[in-house]
Amino acid sequence: MVNLEKLQARVKELLDKGAVDHVIGYRRGSATFMAAPAFITRPEDAGDLVWDPTCVHNLSLYLTAEKKIKAAKKETAAKPIGVICKGCDSRSVVVLLQENYIKRESVHIIGVSCEGGGVLDENKLNKFLKGKTPLGAKYDGDDAYLVATKDGEQKIPAKEIMADRCLECKYPYPVLNDDVFGEKAESKRLDPYHSLEAMEAATTGDKWSFWKKHLDKCLRCYACRSVCPMCYCDECVVDSIAFMVTPSTSPDQKANRIKWIERSNQTSENFGYHLVRAIHLAGRCIDCAECERVCPVNIPVRLLNKKLEKEAFLLFDYEAGVDQKQPSLVSSFRDEDPNDHIL
Amino acid sequence: MTEKTESKTAKQDFEPRIVAFLCKWCSSAGSDLAGVTRTQYPANLVPITVMCSGSVSPVYILSAFNKGADGVLVSGCHPGDCHYIKGNYFARRKIYLTQKLIEFIGVDKERFRMSWVSAAEGAKYAEVVTNFTNDIRPLGPQKKLKGDR
Numbered sequence: 279m280v281n282l283e284k285l286q287a288r289v290k291e292l293l294d295k296g297a298v299d300h301v302i303g304y305r306r307g308s309a310t311f312m313a314a315p316a317f318i319t320r321p322e323d324a325g326d327l328v329w330d331p332t333c334v335h336n337l338s339l340y341l342t343a344e345k346k347i348k349a350a351k352k353e354t355a356a357k358p359i360g361v362i363c364k365g366c367d368s369r370s371v372v373v374l375l376q377e378n379y380i381k382r383e384s385v386h387i388i389g390v391s392c393e394g395g396g397v398l399d400e401n402k403l404n405k406f407l408k409g410k411t412p413l414g415a416k417y418d419g420d421d422a423y424l425v426a427t428k429d430g431e432q433k434i435p436a437k438e439i440m441a442d443r444c445l446e447c448k449y450p451y452p453v454l455n456d457d458v459f460g461e462k463a464e465s466k467r468l469d470p471y472h473s474l475e476a477m478e479a480a481t482t483g484d485k486w487s488f489w490k491k492h493l494d495k496c497l498r499c500y501a502c503r504s505v506c507p508m509c510y511c512d513e514c515v516v517d518s519i520a521f522m523v524t525p526s527t528s529p530d531q532k533a534n535r536i537k538w539i540e541r542s543n544q545t546s547e548n549f550g551y552h553l554v555r556a557i558h559l560a561g562r563c564i565d566c567a568e569c570e571r572v573c574p575v576n577i578p579v580r581l582l583n584k585k586l587e588k589e590a591f592l593l594f595d596y597e598a599g600v601d602q603k604q605p606s607l608v609s610s611f612r613d614e615d616p617n618d619h620i621l
Numbered sequence: 622m623t624e625k626t627e628s629k630t631a632k633q634d635f636e637p638r639i640v641a642f643l644c645k646w647c648s649s650a651g652s653d654l655a656g657v658t659r660t661q662y663p664a665n666l667v668p669i670t671v672m673c674s675g676s677v678s679p680v681y682i683l684s685a686f687n688k689g690a691d692g693v694l695v696s697g698c699h700p701g702d703c704h705y706i707k708g709n710y711f712a713r714r715k716i717y718l719t720q721k722l723i724e725f726i727g728v729d730k731e732r733f734r735m736s737w738v739s740a741a742e743g744a745k746y747a748e749v750v751t752n753f754t755n756d757i758r759p760l761g762p763q764k765k766l767k768g769d770r
Contacts, residue, residue, distance in 0.1 A: 477725070478725070480727075482724075482727050483727065484727070485725065485726060486726065486728070489726045489727055490765075515680060538683075544768065544769050545765075545769075546766055546767055546768040546769060549683075549726065549765075549766055550684075550766070553679075553683055553723075554679070554680055557679045557680075557718065557719060560718050582722070582725070582726075585721065585722065586722060607714070608714055608718075611707065611713065615710065615713055616713075616717060617700070617713065619717055619720055620736060621734060621735070621736035621737070
């Protein structure tokens with residue numbers, strides 16, 4: 279079990295020594311029983327930190343946000359930032375390091391093993407409880423969660439309410455860390471690519487109607503992009519913010535500027551956006567499934583990323599976020615790469 | 622009535638529009654050779670010369686489909702022949718992933734191809750274009766990813 283007191287004590291010690299600028303972790307949320315991200319700047323606040331299966335967020339997102347804020351203020355980071363990372367989150371930090379977006383010395387990774395307990399899927403839990411409000415949840419180590427409601431504690435099998443990505447998780451233990459809490463555990467409940475099986479077996483027509491049904495709902499709110507630690511580009515292909523509009527810009531120039539994907543949420547444009555996003559995350563997505571969690575209209579965004587993750591692993595033997603030194607998927611090749619798809 | 626007959630004939634006479642991204646050093650020269658040697662091949666293909674097949678971003682391909690292309694062809698130098706040493710190896714990976722993704726969302730995978738055509742293979746270029754056009758014709762117009770404008 280992760281000893282929360284030891285975790286809090288370590289965070290307090292790091293802040294007391296001034297070894298880190300601040301620590302990004304989880305605390306109790308005010309809206310629901312789910313944990314919320316916390317920015318701990320004062321040693322005395324370290325006691326606010328929590329650790330349980332409701333800590334779903336991928337906090338490495340804030341490392342990229344921090345860098346952008348610093349860049350906008352033209353400041354350089356004096357001290358590293360402490361960040362609490364689950365196994366999956368630590369892999370996204372590795373990808374950021376691999377891409378040289380952040381420096382190793384600018385981050386202090388406090389790894390926390392979820393010990394095979396994964397995190398909860400709030401939607402699944404609410405469906406399971408049929409209207410009862412959950413008040414708290416913990417993993418009992420025996421493939422089940424203990425969920426507290428006003429009627430007392432209820433034991434629910436992990437398979438029912440665990441997030442899909444945790445059921446398929448390959449590496450529940452932080453791959454890179456400066457401190458680590460919790461035991462190394464295996465987590466092999468389902469085949470890593472289990473969620474893809476049904477889709478891959480479907481016919482072309484069924485695949486299309488599935489995706490059309492889902493992507494037609496897309497509001498283009500870009501929540502999936504905002505929450506993704508890998509979507510850190512200053513300018514995104516879907517919004518050309520770097521296009522300068524000056525008094526001398528003619529209407530022609532405005533109309534004819536390069537727009538790869540229109541803003542309107544038509545079928546074609548929504549497909550364009552989601553496909554481009556999937557391609558850009560190929561070999562980078564570490565399957566934290568935050569995009570799917572934040573989607574207000576429940577589009578299974580994760581499946582697209584998972585598909586490319588599978589192809590990269592099976593054909594190119596490439597796994598995102600396990601090795602900081604490896605070249606990225608699309609900037610490397612092997613002689614034995616498949617050649618059969620080419621005439 | 623006239624509308625109906627018109628649409629029927631339009632379907633029968635459907636001529637696919639194919640966008641081809643040809644690398645400057647091999648495939649573009651190959652297409653040139655096909656023309657110079659007076660090889661007959663369908664005129665359905667719109668060639669776009671790029672510096673290297675490795676420079677073809679998946680966004681180009683999706684964009685071509687979005688603008689109404691019925692098929693997209695990417696053609697580059699044979700492995701080991703790239704003018705930039707390894708551009709076509711990168712292309713091979715990228716194109717493979719794009720093909721899988723396009724297939725996964727339910728667009729006919731026949732609509733998107735890649736080929737290796739060297740500067741000396743005018744006949745192969747004509748063959749690739751002919752086969753591609755003939756394979757796309759029965760599929761009809763590509764409407765799934767086409768933008769509504």
